[in-house]
Amino acid sequence: MAIEFEIKLALPRYLKNRTIESAISAVEGVTLGCWSEHMQENTYFDSSDGAVRQARIALRHRRVDGRHVVTVKTAAPGGARHEWESDFDGADIPGALKSLDISIQLPPVEDIISGKTALVPIARTDYLRRCCEARYRGCTVEIAIDRGVLRRGDIRRSFTELELELVSGSEEDVRQLAELVRTRLGLRYELRGKLSRAMNLRKRK
Numbered sequence: 001m002a003i004e005f006e007i008k009l010a011l012p013r014y015l016k017n018r019t020i021e022s023a024i025s026a027v028e029g030v031t032l033g034c035w036s037e038h039m040q041e042n043t044y045f046d047s048s049d050g051a052v053r054q055a056r057i058a059l060r061h062r063r064v065d066g067r068h069v070v071t072v073k074t075a076a077p078g079g080a081r082h083e084w085e086s087d088f089d090g091a092d093i094p095g096a097l098k099s100l101d102i103s104i105q106l107p108p109v110e111d112i113i114s115g116k117t118a119l120v121p122i123a124r125t126d127y128l129r130r131c132c133e134a135r136y137r138g139c140t141v142e143i144a145i146d147r148g149v150l151r152r153g154d155i156r157r158s159f160t161e162l163e164l165e166l167v168s169g170s171e172e173d174v175r176q177l178a179e180l181v182r183t184r185l186g187l188r189y190e191l192r193g194k195l196s197r198a199m200n201l202r203k204r205k
Contacts, residue, residue, distance in 0.1 A: 005080040006165035007178040008190035023184040033133040047117040051108035070096040123198035124151040139169025150198040
């Protein structure tokens with residue numbers, strides 16, 4: 001099990017990558033690695049009885065760089081999340097969930113593994129991620145620029161966001177870096193995750 005801590009910033013669509021990257025590199029004390037790009041296709045699932053979402057569990061199948069990754073996330077103290085994930089064959093999600101060896105009791109996930117409930121796809125998030133690893137003070141941070149589409153049923157919306165995820169070090173250092181970047185670019189914090197935003201999509205009148 002890992003603890004995931006990340007901060008999201010909403011990006012205007014018109015803001016170019018080079019502008020964002022220059023603003024980050026201009027922050028005193030930041031050292032950036034090389035940027036790379038990866039297409040990510042994500043399908044989120046609930047159980048057939050709705051218990052996964054009710055328990056505020058995120059269950060995701062991600063396809064990236066030819067890999068299939070299953071992930072389970074739950075809330076953790078301080079705004080972080082518990083996270084379990086593993087590569088798998090892309091077909092047997094219940095089997096992949098069993099292999100995660102989740103260290104706390106999650107009855108909705110256990111019911112999927114046992115076959116008591118079925119998996120139901122509820123949303124997709126597909127996006128191009130441009131990312132690099134950065135050093136700031138005593139921490140290492142993955143910085144990602146995500147541009148893509150949120151989908152729920154036949155409803156879709158484009159989105160852009162900047163994400164700073166702690167790899168190692170202090171959460172407080174990530175908060176400080178995010179605030180410096182936010183101020184430089186005039187951004188706002190995005191308090192909802194991609195799944196939450198996808199699930200709240202409504203048809204435009």
